[in-house]
Amino acid sequence: MHLNRGVTVELEGGAVDADLVLRPRVDGLLTEVLAAPERLAELVEALGSPLNLVLPRRLAENAAAFRAVYAEHRLGGTIYFAHKANRSTALVRELAATGCGIDVASLGELRHALAAGFAGERIMATGPKDAEFLWLAARVGAVVGADSAAELTSLAGIVDRFGFDPVRVLIRIGGFDSPGVPILSRPSRFGVHARELPAVYDLLDRHRSELRLLGTAFHLDTTGIEEKALALEGCLLAMGEAMARGFAPTAIDIGGGFGVNYLAARADWERYTTELGRAVLGRRPAMTWQNYGYGLRADGATLRGGLGLYPAHRDLAGADYLAELLARESAALGRPLATLLLENLYDLHIEPGRALTDQCGLTLARVAEVRTLHTGDTLVRLAANSRDISTEDHAVLMDPVLLPARQAPGEQAPVYLGGNLCLEDDFLTRRAVLLPRLPVPGDLLAFVNTAGYFMDFAAGPALMQAQARTVAVYPEDGGWGWCLDEQYWPGKGDRS
Template identity: 60%
Template sequence: MSTDLYLRARLGESVREIIGETEMLSRMVDALGSPLNVLVPHQIVDNSEKYREVYRKHHLTGEVYFAHKANRSTALIRELAASETGVDVASLEELRHVLAAGFSGDRIMATGPKNTEFLWLAARCGALVNVDSREELVQLGELTARHPLPRVRVMLRLSAFESTGVTVLSRPSRFGSHVRQIGDLLDVVEKHRDTFDLVGVAYHLDTNGLPEKALALEGCLHAMRECVQRGFTPTAVDIGGGYGANYLAEQADWERYTTELSNAVLGTRPALTWQNHGYGLRAEAGTLRGALGLYPSHRPVAGERYLDELLSREAPSLRRPLATLLLENLYDLHVEPGRALVDQCGMTLAKVEEVRRTLSGDVLVRIGANSRDISMEEHAVMMDPILIKAAGTAGTDQPTGVYLSGNLCLEDDLITRRKVFLPHSPAPGDLLVFPNTAGYFMDFAADHALMQPIARKVAMFRDQGTWQWCLDEEYWPTKGSRA
């Protein structure tokens, strides 16, 4: 049976160059510990420019906001502060973070659940408040009545859009107000006309489906018309994030692996996962049941390409391209990519601590990290780490299938339940590079479980043609040069 079911990661030019600096990476881990998160700040600005290119293609205007929740890095936020890109914050601490990094309030959008302190600071600094419910809108109005605050720019987040023709199923969400409640929301805005500036309406859907998003965008255009009929002058539609990222270099790797995973679940080949975990698939009387619960790790239409395809799509009932409808109404378009904007912006390094063979013959590799430090399994994303052999370490040149375990005293602390195929066998002292972890996998779930340290972060930058590094919190956009 083949032992080379690779899921080879797609690597950007900068990431590939940095991985090639093997001695420097090893020294960094020796100095700062394992795991270690490595950021590439300039890449996030390059990614943002790709969204601008889509705007120019469709003759649209509006703002690109980075969804800060995808990564806590200070270096990334400071780099963005020096660019034209805005930032979307979903907590009080994120708001304080971006203000300290150099963002002015007019470039900040406040989203997510908000307490009184979050609302006050957002209003005080002039952020655009994306309101999640009627109750939140009332709370914001009462806050502005009690305290001397400037006029607050608000957007109304909507959900549960309904199709008039062919039924388009929309996943229920706890965020946003039902589109039928737009009238109630406008009543509250009307009550606070002296303190609210209604910028427009928004949606944010937990789906990759283009039909659902097209329906939601068309629904927002209808809601904008209702705003105008009520005497308001809205100017923008915000369509949130969810543009995705393409993690794998080859589609054939993904198709081959998922096919073989199905065969393993059916028992027609050896297991490919720890204890034959099926990722949503199961065998019943020789028949494959269930649905594969994995993120589509190979997505050729992702990021700015996904946005382009959405804007080129016809509105379900108006039957005209969505970009054309936005342009004809002179509406700005706001987007909030998270994962997609930090694509190729970082990686996580972990040292191999132990390699052992179980009685059943499985190879178990324990690394100096845990599944909270590298949370690909939690987000159901699959891609191979890259093995960097340490000088003088043992190991064969034969492809090896291994299970990666973490440093927590917990049975389920597996970096991934998948058997990972490496081109060489690892040994203690080697490094594993987990690429493209900046979007949610690096620090979203990181904690101090069992008093294990949280990974340090470093920022990489080019200076006089060579790669240099500094601690994440010590990075400023004035460092280095792009030459």
């Protein structure tokens, strides 16, 4: 990115500071991929726009970083990749070659994992489950992360009817009482409340020949470490209650939510969010489409609401977040959480999605049209839409990289990025993005770090627009090679 600090750029009759950028964090093989714009242009020419690139090896490297935290604390347990983060076959196959497990949240994902080489015992079935999903999970010996008493009853019925071996189950706890200082725990539609556990243990007692209690679990959709520490403590207490009831649980599953740091510089994030607040209050020119506030609103001279954005710059994310959580002291039990797990010889299971896919991919989109609106704003229409690249939907703001296929850098240009759907709100982002020069049709924008949820989670065939193909990229001969996603198998690119 070429920054002209201190310079201002015209936007909607006002001005945007030239340093209002949100530069993405890029490293490893992804940097090398971006350094070959001609090759990327050829790929889009051949395979169409949008185009997803995934980097399977990086997934395995990210898993190794989590594994190192386990080793540090001498903890056992399994890293289950939350498949929902990405549909790529290459990623799942690469993972099947490691010691990781996989967390599947649908029948389709379960079948995909089995076909990629995962044996049933390395699979964890989570999320809402219908009878077919439960049947296949039970048949292949997957662990079932049970969501409710009703689900356990259905599962026990299937096991009994088909004479399957007992299924290992984890009880997902969706609400905890805080023993000491009250800590806000957000309500969840998943799992049972800790207070309902006695009834669940009664049910498991009645189904000892069909269900085997492996342990307790939670997944909290929050970045808050305090809430997670409280939940882990709640799981430890629940394990004690289960043992008192004559069960022999051995594992605690703390779900995902370890997070990713998307931005290269904290200063970008702080500057941008501060200025966004000022813009909403009318103290500076708008930075977003119709002065959209991302949850912030002006009430006279007062800023109200809350910033509904993922903290795109995070000092603590991924494996480091796990390390920090494990070092937290349990208020009720008086020792660090890692020590408590080790003393009880409990396995620690985790289900990272986003954090395991950090730096594992990017999405390319071709510029289809560049138009000046009557307001003076510039609208860049892409051959892709907000479902193909759903960073905005997931509340993550980071700049795309303009690939200088043909042109030299020019004047910075603030542009709105519109999609190819005839929907008013089909913006890839509602904020004006500052590009190093005005793009021209045929240029490419690379949206980096899209492998976790932004690449294919929401993508579909709306308006029969082309859906992105996915290619797998791997290190080869000191550079990188590629193949279609479905043609990738572990070892690709290695010299035998």
